[in-house]
Amino acid sequence: MMLNRARNVVFVSTYPPRECGLATFTQDLVNELEDIKLVNKPKVIAISNGYYQYDDRVIMEIYQYERDSYIKAAKQLNETDTELVVIEHEYGIFGGDWGDYIFDFTDNLNIPFITTLHTVLLEPSNKQKEIIKILAEKSQKVVTMANNTVKILTEVYGIDRGKIEVIPHGVPYKIVEPREKLKERYGFKGRQIISTFGLISPGKGLEYGIEAIAKVAKKHPDVLYLILGQTHPCVKKEYGESYREKLEELVRRLGVETNVCFVNKYLTKDEVIQYLQLSDIYMTPYLSREQAVSGTLAYAVGYGKVIVSTPYPYAKEMLADGRGMLAEFADSESLAKCINYILDHPEVQSEMEKKTLALGRTMTWKNVANQYARLFMKAIEEAQLKGDMLVG
Numbered sequence: 304m305m306l307n308r309a310r311n312v313v314f315v316s317t318y319p320p321r322e323c324g325l326a327t328f329t330q331d332l333v334n335e336l337e338d339i340k341l342v343n344k345p346k347v348i349a350i351s352n353g354y355y356q357y358d359d360r361v362i363m364e365i366y367q368y369e370r371d372s373y374i375k376a377a378k379q380l381n382e383t384d385t386e387l388v389v390i391e392h393e394y395g396i397f398g399g400d401w402g403d404y405i406f407d408f409t410d411n412l413n414i415p416f417i418t419t420l421h422t423v424l425l426e427p428s429n430k431q432k433e434i435i436k437i438l439a440e441k442s443q444k445v446v447t448m449a450n451n452t453v454k455i456l457t458e459v460y461g462i463d464r465g466k467i468e469v470i471p472h473g474v475p476y477k478i479v480e481p482r483e484k485l486k487e488r489y490g491f492k493g494r495q496i497i498s499t500f501g502l503i504s505p506g507k508g509l510e511y512g513i514e515a516i517a518k519v520a521k522k523h524p525d526v527l528y529l530i531l532g533q534t535h536p537c538v539k540k541e542y543g544e545s546y547r548e549k550l551e552e553l554v555r556r557l558g559v560e561t562n563v564c565f566v567n568k569y570l571t572k573d574e575v576i577q578y579l580q581l582s583d584i585y586m587t588p589y590l591s592r593e594q595a596v597s598g599t600l601a602y603a604v605g606y607g608k609v610i611v612s613t614p615y616p617y618a619k620e621m622l623a624d625g626r627g628m629l630a631e632f633a634d635s636e637s638l639a640k641c642i643n644y645i646l647d648h649p650e651v652q653s654e655m656e657k658k659t660l661a662l663g664r665t666m667t668w669k670n671v672a673n674q675y676a677r678l679f680m681k682a683i684e685e686a687q688l689k690g691d692m693l694v695g
Contacts, residue, residue, distance in 0.1 A: 309343045311384050312336075312679055315408070316391035318349040318361055322536065322569045324502070324598050325393050325421060331473055331572075333360065335672035342676055346385075348376055350396050368398040370407050377411035386683050388416035392438065394431065395537065401430045409441055415686035417444040417678070423452040423595040425459065425616075435460050443682040446675075448472045448596040451616040455595070468678055472598055473671035474605025474663060477576050485581035495523055495646055497611075498582040500531035500575055501599040504538045505546050508588035508613065510553055514635030515588070517557040519642045524562075526646070528586075531566045531578055579606045583652070584645055587612040588630075588638055594618070605667070607660025609652050611641040626659040 316329040333345040347360050352367045363379060366372040380388070390405065398404040409416065418438045424431055439445045439462040446468050447456060453469065456462045479485070486492055497519075499512060509530060516528040533539075534547055547565070554563045570578070579585065585603035587610070594615035601621075603610055610627035612618035622629060628645065630637035645652050 309341060310386050310679060310683055311343050311346075312387045312389060313346045313348060313362070313380065313383075313385045314389045314391060315348045315365070316350065316389075317396050318347050318355075318357060320355050320357075321349070321351070321353075323396070325391055325396060327572070328421070328473070328598065329391055331475060331668050332672060332675065335473070335668040336676060338669075339672060339676045341680060348380070365408070367396065367404075370398070370404055373398075373404050373407035374411050377408045381411075381413045385414050387443075387679055387686075388412065388414050389679075390416055390418045390438070390442075391421065392418050392435075393421040394434075401428070401434055403430070403434055405434070406437065409438070415443045415682060416441070417446060417682050418442045419446040419448075420452070420456075421448075421596065423447060423455055425455055425593045425595075427459070432460060436462070439463075439466060442466065443686055444468050444678060446470050446678070448601075449617050449620055451620050452595045470671060470674045470678070471666045472596060472601035473668040474602055474666045475572060475576065476605070476667040476669065477573075479576055479580040479606075482581055482583075485577055489577075489581060491527060491581065494525050494527040495584075496527050496529060496582045497584045497586050497642065498529040498531060498578055499586050499588070499599075500529075500570060500578060500602075502535035502538075502569075503530070503532055503547060504535040506590050508590040508633065509550055511633055511635045511638060512586055512588040513550060513553050513557065513559070513563055515586075515638035515642060516562050517559045518635065518639035519646070520559055520562045522643055523646050526562055526642075528563045529566060529578060529582070530563065531570060531575075533567055533569050575602060576606065579603060579608060582608055584608070584642060585610045586638070586642070587618060589613050589615055589618075590633060591615055592632065601666060604659055605663040607656045607663050609645055609655045609659065611638060611645070613638075621662070624658060626655060626662060 314329055317323045317326040319326050319330050336342045336345050346362045349361045349364050350367055351364045363376055365376045394402050445466050450469055457464050519526050585608040587600055594617055596617050604621050613632045614629040628641040630641045
């Protein structure tokens with residue numbers, strides 16, 4: 304058995320140009336894996352909900368709402384030299400009842416696979432629990448991105464602890480201009496910048512962020528809150544721009560038009576990094592008490608931002624040991640108090656930035672990709688040993 308040669312790995316995920324956090328995650332990871340000698344150029348089976356012009360990394364497509372497409376892709380993949388499949392799991396990207404069409408793929412696949420979980424719910428419905436449970440049973444390994452989810456996966460979903468691996472959400476590393484220089488370039492000179500980025504939806508609690516800024520502005524009139532990102536495509540399809548319009552109306556009602564700015568577009572990675580770099584504080588006023596992982600928060604940690612957040616599990620984990628401040632859920636007064644404290648104490652802000660950056664440096668895509676590559680080797684070896692034992 305040749306274990307020390309480069310391996311053939313295929314990812315099942317959304318992929319750019321589809322605008323989706325999972326697509327960006329997969330692209331970042333496969334790009335970094337390409338530089339690692341343990342893995343041949345990784346390929347992708349893209350989950351599509353429309354027509355996309357993919358790059359040559361995408362070897363086939365699964366059409367989200369067509370069951371036959373899942374079966375066909377698995378059978379075609381069985382005919383290739385693929386040694387491991389990586390399923391990037393999020394409930395909203397596969398067709399069927401809570402995405403159960405993914406079983407049409409796994410049931411027809413003769414290649415070992417691992418599953419990366421992007422959402423781990425503390426209180427799943429029976430169907431949501433069943434999907435993760437079955438995927439985990441069939442997987443060689445299950446990857447989760449936060450320590451806080453390990454207990455949930457073992458106790459709520461009954462997953463064997465030995466199958467679970469914790470690998471943090473990756474962050475792109477890029478040298479960027481100093482904060483004040485970027486502020487000047489963007490026309491924000493002399494402003495204290497608070498930012499939130501990501502696809503906009505009601506669960507983000509942005510109304511509480513805006514109310515908090517209205518309170519902060521009384522003491523710090525130079526404060527500017529940047530709400531970066533477009534409305535989530537699923538929200539837009541069902542409700543149009545009603546949530547954003549509600550937020551804009553709130554800004555007008557509170558009279559903080561000069562303190563809140565909407566940047567209504569899907570941001571490129573470079574734009575995200577630049578906006579983060581020019582921010583003094585990053586805020587996530589999310590309403591969900593279950594949020595086990597947040598890609599946007601991971602980015603903010605990666606760039607050493609002082610973070611003010613509601614206490615969902617991932618925020619508590621990332622902000623431990625003085626790396627930021629936690630506010631109450633759905634409480635603009637609590638958010639404002641945290642922001643004011645940081646703006647009033649620049650020495651505290653500086654100390655928090657150092658601590659956050661130290662953690663962020665461990666989360667670069669290079670480090671994360673190395674961890675995935677080692678896991679792939681382990682999963683392939685274990686599957687081969689299991690196969691040899693069955694044959695024997």
